[in-house]
Amino acid sequence: MEQAKGKTCSICGEWHNYEEFSYGNRENRSYCLKCSREEKRAYSSGGAEAATAYRENQRAKWKNA
Numbered sequence: 884m885e886q887a888k889g890k891t892c893s894i895c896g897e898w899h900n901y902e903e904f905s906y907g908n909r910e911n912r913s914y915c916l917k918c919s920r921e922e923k924r925a926y927s928s929g930g931a932e933a934a935t936a937y938r939e940n941q942r943a944k945w946k947n948a
Contacts, residue, residue, distance in 0.1 A: 896945030
């Protein structure tokens, strides 16, 4: 049985297949598709500071767990 290939999202810390990191005409992103959407949503509602806060809060959840 072949093991699926993937990597860990730098925001949520979860392991995903490489397909989750291929979007926006680029293939080597560090954020998974879900986290990218949430970060864009935060940016739309509160600007760069809100997007930064979202990333930091999500990272703190899994790094301090």
